[in-house]
Amino acid sequence: MTKQGDLSDRLQADVYWEVVKEALDDAGLSLSDVDGLIGSAPEGLGIRASLPGGAFTDFTGNPLRFHATTNIGASAQSAGMGLAAMAIAHGLASVVVIPTVAAGQAPGYAGADRNDAVARMAQLGSPYEYLWGTTRVADYAVVARRHMHEYGTTEEQLAEIAVAQRLGATLNPLSVNGRRGEITIEDVMTSRPIAEPLKLLDCCLVNQGAGCVVMTRASDVRAQGKHVPVVMLGWGEGHGYLDPCKAPSLAGFEGGRVAADAAFGMAGVTRDDIDVAGISDHFTINVLVELEDAGFCAKGEGGAFVENQATRIGGRLPVNTDGGFLSNSHAGSCGLFTTIELVRQLRHDAGPRQVEGAQLGYAHGVGGVSQVQYGAVYGRA
Template identity: 40%
Template sequence: MGGSFPRGATAISGLSTFGIGEAPGYTSMELAAKASLLAVADAGLRLEDVDGLFVCLPDDFFAGLSVAEYLGIQPRFTDNNRTGGSAFMSHMITAALALSAGYIDVALIAYGSNQRTAGGKLATPFKNNRWEAPYRPVFPVSSYALAAARHMHDYGTTRAQLAEVAVAARRWADGNPEAFMQGPLTIEECLAARVISSPLSVKDCCLVTDGAAAIVMTRTDRARHAPKPAVPVLGGAAATWWNAISQAQDVTVTAAAESGPRAYAMAGLGPADIDVVQLYDAFTINTILFLEDLGFCPKGEGGRFVENGAIAPGGSLPVNTNGGGLSCCHPGMYGLFAIVEAARQIRGEAANQIEGVSTALAHGNGGTLSSQATVILGSLETL
């Protein structure tokens, strides 16, 4: 199965972000469209070149149709897959397969949300979640709090170790002009913060921002001639184990334990070969779980792994080098921003550029630790 993925046959040739933080006066559609135009231009292409559209908006279940109409394009293929923040990694996988098969020639993957300035909140999907509803959890934080509490019980993980994740993200954000939340943050401040759903405090939770992102993918032979360095897609895999976390057999293990190894096999790489890691950190426990499940440390060791600034600037493993969802941006769904940061690192144009990056992993999370998707990107030299 691993051999069926077209390793390196497709690449990111254009990318953009727009409106990160607060973008008053913009609709989600307008934000996504603006990012799309910037990404297409970054790829040295025209909007009419796009014949594959992959899009997911927070407030439009027919976004594949309405964004095509808004942009004035008539794509051969549209994908409106909605698995939450992991959707965009799955979009990349589908796009890579369609491009390598010659079914489409130019794929645009876009997202935009005005969640902050529109005052929007996530809908609570209890109509499909009747087993959890009687306990009146705070959606979605209580599900992540459940995973954190169990991880603490099983492995001795502490709130101070969770705080290490938040502090590391802030330190990266302080070096990124695009990041919405900047300024000093200490372990002590995190421990003293208001608890939202025990054991998670407000400092363990992602931001609520506006923002948009987009990438353009083509076959690599075409991307080699784009204005910016091509970023080949080396591997990608997705896995879904549940929707409601009450259906999990073990809340300390996510489907990243499946998507990661499959993506590594496709890329012909392992965790030790990855230079930078971009994880969907909707909550601090996410980073710890995904570092374990993706093989960067053993199960149960994530809390100790992140101690003493190990994932912060100057640490042993650069994680969420833009500040992540905890301090850079989180406009409803963060997945595409993780992909953009991974590609920027390989291009050599990230705000917090790590020297000599040739491989990057971007991992997306959807629902309540429900859907996991992993993509591995490389430089042309990795082909």
């Protein structure tokens, strides 16, 4: 992955090939080995955007045998890893690349203009939401408010999530916010309100950046010895209610439970077995709610779970050790960075932020306002 931040002075396509080649090299593979792609080809003219498989082949000369795109919002690429695993397991592909690249002069979410990004993201809901001046922050603020009402969750408990992740970011030289240094609960509490009860430091970054994951059979990784392969052990998706007016509750999301149960069931391990987790964190409340919905604590106990610093490196369940979307990167299909960090941790390659002896990791990603989710269990091979 690149250093995360403003990449507006670079061509998106250049950054694309940089991360794809870097990831392939990391696995001891090369472009000519690739026969599968999840998501987009590099930006280009005309029909390239709508036929990514062919566009990719233009550069490699080897016809791809597999291409797929998922619709799990910011988690689309990391969720695409489930499809890639199925394709590889069934012999439909042997080496699948899964890049995400937000760089260059793209408009909106992938661009570097914060106001444009906020305005465009505000309209991702239905007109019955954005008519009133909702933003993505407001969409999650109502979740936080309801959760606080039902379970007594406090703003200080939410703040601890931001504090824990900033600690990780300060140990991550590629992160956007690491250089800004550590923060305290007081810093979060006194940061300016964005959509109450969420404040500036409860919110993810708006930034550019790029990364890529390569999936293949563990036995086909040619760089064995350089790295211990990380294996996908379990996978699940959950697509919950889209319309907030129709969701039975806004204090949690059924899709999260469905996805996590499937992933843990397939992996045959328990929540207690997990050493390190990556949990979608567009806002602090996400982490708290997803920890509950994914079953790491009982519903309503997320506040108490995070309060005793459980999600810090060295805690009971370190979460988003790279800084997450809050302090590392929220670029493109940013869920992919969640996975990349778990891979580093399970390879014991995370440097000063290494979770000691990590053997099993859990990734949990959301799209939209958490309506659609995936869960994945990864293990050190």
